[in-house]
Amino acid sequence: MNTTEMKTIGFADVEFKSSVLDNTRHLGCRVFHATTEDTIIQMCQAGLTLNTGDNVWQFVRESQPSESIYQVCCQDNRVAVHIPKGECPKGENVQSVALFHADKLTKVNQNDLAVALACFIELGFDPLDAMTLGLAWMTQQARAAGAGWPEDRTWFPTTHFSGDHVMGEEAEFSPIRKDLFTLYPVVDTVEWLALVLEQGVTTAQLRIKDPNDPELKSKIQQAIALGQQYGAQVFINDYWELAIEMGAFGVHLGQEDIEVADLTAIQAAGLRLGISTHGYFEIMRAFNLKPSYIALGHIFPTVTKDMPSQPQGVIRLGQYVALIKGAYPTVAIGGISGERLPKVKATGVDAIALVTAITRASSPKAATQSLLQAMTEKGAPHAALCE
Numbered sequence: 001m002n003t004t005e006m007k008t009i010g011f012a013d014v015e016f017k018s019s020v021l022d023n024t025r026h027l028g029c030r031v032f033h034a035t036t037e038d039t040i041i042q043m044c045q046a047g048l049t050l051n052t053g054d055n056v057w058q059f060v061r062e063s064q065p066s067e068s069i070y071q072v073c074c075q076d077n078r079v080a081v082h083i084p085k086g087e088c089p090k091g092e093n094v095q096s097v098a099l100f101h102a103d104k105l106t107k108v109n110q111n112d113l114a115v116a117l118a119c120f121i122e123l124g125f126d127p128l129d130a131m132t133l134g135l136a137w138m139t140q141q142a143r144a145a146g147a148g149w150p151e152d153r154t155w156f157p158t159t160h161f162s163g164d165h166v167m168g169e170e171a172e173f174s175p176i177r178k179d180l181f182t183l184y185p186v187v188d189t190v191e192w193l194a195l196v197l198e199q200g201v202t203t204a205q206l207r208i209k210d211p212n213d214p215e216l217k218s219k220i221q222q223a224i225a226l227g228q229q230y231g232a233q234v235f236i237n238d239y240w241e242l243a244i245e246m247g248a249f250g251v252h253l254g255q256e257d258i259e260v261a262d263l264t265a266i267q268a269a270g271l272r273l274g275i276s277t278h279g280y281f282e283i284m285r286a287f288n289l290k291p292s293y294i295a296l297g298h299i300f301p302t303v304t305k306d307m308p309s310q311p312q313g314v315i316r317l318g319q320y321v322a323l324i325k326g327a328y329p330t331v332a333i334g335g336i337s338g339e340r341l342p343k344v345k346a347t348g349v350d351a352i353a354l355v356t357a358i359t360r361a362s363s364p365k366a367a368t369q370s371l372l373q374a375m376t377e378k379g380a381p382h383a384a385l386c387e
């Protein structure tokens, strides 16, 4: 934990019982009987509620769409969260029911869950990340593995949205070569791609954001050919259909992209798949697809893309990397410069993706070379992280 400040949470009803109350101190939180805290757990006629100041959670038997309340429905070891309409950052198309399966618990105790959820929300996590962490923390305790910060993915729930694509049991995406997965420039022209490959880059991405670009097809074709020429892993951002048609090495897709792409077709065609994530819920959601790598972002503020989420910082990056390590290769993205690279690398992340550190450098060739060198230099892995 990176803070010594104790967070306080109140429960309004003196009769309120939870077996994890004392253990919240391991997270830097204190939950006690009070009626005046900003974050408060209380019983009302409709059932258990948690008011965090920013949002209200209600534990219900059957959920129904609501404009303003997060509704939590617990059944055995499964939890469904109905996300209020007003909370969907991207509007109507966003999926509204998040599902969690804590398969190493027999039953989710809703009082314990309210406490765990309150703690992780107080610690600054987004709602679905707080739920993911809360269930991991409860499972870890139920399995006598301590009450400290949940790091071991064994205890994490599986997560998905209702309506998510389900991959076949055996299906997984082709692997990447990890020895070639170091500096990962993301560029928007074939010229930039050629420049970075000439400097010795071994993994790169073509990211063209205009789907009406009249030369889109030809640019993708040239990017694939350059990848083959240099023996590099070239990913195509977004345009998975063209990537399949033209035999690309791989595609990169974001959280909304995976809802519409034909993942089975991408996998069956042998293309590698990289997936963007922005927190615990999305990381566990990405696990379901058995991708070729998981991208973690955005780490620092970025000028390249409008981000609905907050920058994650290197402390959280380190926690995500620890969670994923050994399962999938990881790449960090967002606001990473040459100066910031060493502390990002110290988290143990496999690769570092960047745009402006190269495209806005006074000498892009020299910048690429020095970034490549910095990636291969032996630093102190997992050195003390300070932001």
Ligand SMILES: Cc1ncc(COP(=O)(O)OP(=O)(O)O)c(N)n1
Pocket: 186, 205, 207, 237, 238, 252, 253, 254, 255, 257, 274, 275, 276, 295, 296, 297, 305, 331, 333, 353
């Ligand atoms: C390596 C890497 N990480 C993240 C992204 C972002 O993908 P996405 O969230 O789909 O956003 P767009 O790039 O499509 O705007 C990426 N492209 N590459």
Ligand SMILES: Cc1ncsc1CCOP(=O)(O)O
Pocket: 186, 297, 298, 301, 302, 303, 304, 305, 333, 334, 335, 336, 353, 354, 355, 356, 357
């Ligand atoms: C595409 C993308 N996805 C998350 S941050 C980002 C842009 C990264 O660009 P930069 O390295 O210039 O911050």
Ligand SMILES: [Mg+2]
Pocket: 237, 238, 252, 253, 254, 257
């Ligand atoms: Mg995308």
